[in-house]
Structure formats: C-alpha cells, structure tokens
Amino acid sequence: MTANSKSYDGFTDEERAAMKEHATELKATKRRGAKADTEPEVLAKIAEMEDADRVLAERVHALVKEHAPALTAKLWYGMPAYARDGKVVCFFQSAQKFKSRYATLGFSDQAALDEDTLWPTAYALTALDPATEKRIAALIEQAAG
Numbered sequence: 001m002t003a004n005s006k007s008y009d010g011f012t013d014e015e016r017a018a019m020k021e022h023a024t025e026l027k028a029t030k031r032r033g034a035k036a037d038t039e040p041e042v043l044a045k046i047a048e049m050e051d052a053d054r055v056l057a058e059r060v061h062a063l064v065k066e067h068a069p070a071l072t073a074k075l076w077y078g079m080p081a082y083a084r085d086g087k088v089v090c091f092f093q094s095a096q097k098f099k100s101r102y103a104t105l106g107f108s109d110q111a112a113l114d115e116d117t118l119w120p121t122a123y124a125l126t127a128l129d130p131a132t133e134k135r136i137a138a139l140i141e142q143a144a145g
Contacts, residue, residue: 014098021078042073042080053094056103059128060092060136067137068144082140084110089143092125102126105136111143 011019046057057080064071064082071082071089081091089111093104106122113119123139125132 012098018077018079018097021075038075039073041075045075045078046080049094050096053096053103056125056128057092057094059133060105060125063133063137064090064140067140071144084144090140105139107139107143112145113139113143 042061046054046061049057061073061080064073068082068089071084072086074081074083074088076083076088076091079091079093079097081088083089087110088108090105090107093100093106095101095103102124103126104122105125107113108121111121113121128136
C-alpha cells in the first residue's frame with residue numbers, strides 16, 4: 001500500500017451500519033426481555049423503506065403471518081426477520097439496505113429447507129405475482145417446520 005491509499009477493513013459503510021443496528025437490537029432485547037412484542041418495530045422499519053421494497057416487505061410480512069403464525073417478527077441487522085424461539089428462521093433484506101439490484105428473501109440454518117446435499121437459502125425478489133406468492137408461502141411453511 002502506498003501512503004496515499006486508504007486502508008480497507010473489509011466492511012462497507014452499509015455493513016458497518018447493519019452491525020451497529022444489530023448491536024442496538026440486542027441491547028433493546030436484553031432491556032425489555034426476549035418475549036416483548038417487536039412487531040411494531042418491524043412494521044415501522046418496513047414503512048421506512050422505499051416504495052418498491054416496502055410493497056414487497058409488506059406482502060412477505062403478511063405471508064409469514066398467514067402461513068407461519070408461530071414465527072415472531074423481530075428486527076435482525078435492521079431487517080424484518082421472523083424467528084422461532086428467538087432464532088431467526090427467515091428475513092427480508094431490502095435492495096436499498098446494501099444498494100443491491102434486488103431485494104432478498106433469505107433463510108437461516110434454523111429453516112427446515114434441507115433437501116439432499118444442496119438447497120437454496122436466499123432468493124432474489126423483484127416483484128410479486130400469485131405464483132411467486134404461492135412459492136413463498138410454501139417456503140415459509142416448510143422453513144417454519
């Protein structure tokens with residue numbers, strides 16, 4: 001590296017911001033207790049999203065509530081997420097969060113999506129139509145176990 005070059009620590013500004021959000025979320029959970037209703041915080045975060053992402057996130061939220069009512073809405077790295085026994089099963093990542101080309105519907109290792117020795121854990125999401133909603137509903141039901 002030359003004296004004029006910047007050092008690179010491996011994280012983007014967006015990633016650092018997400019880590020700070022997660023630290024804040026953990027502190028808030030500890031303060032109010034793990035059983036507190038955090039759905040209003042999730043809905044507020046969704047409401048802050050740009051229109052295209054907000055529409056997708058609202059619908060994903062509704063699909064989770066309908067097809068996996070046992071999952072609890074919570075924030076996870078500043079993203080809407082849905083947990084079982086406090087552990088994230090699935091999440092929605094807006095495109096704007098990391099300046100991405102598309103939103104993502106992702107699943108953690110807590111999701112019961114295992115299929116042979118290889119299976120997808122994240123899906124690019126650009127629009128919702130009845131067929132896509134049906135696929136998402138099936139994935140959410142399977143993931144929730």
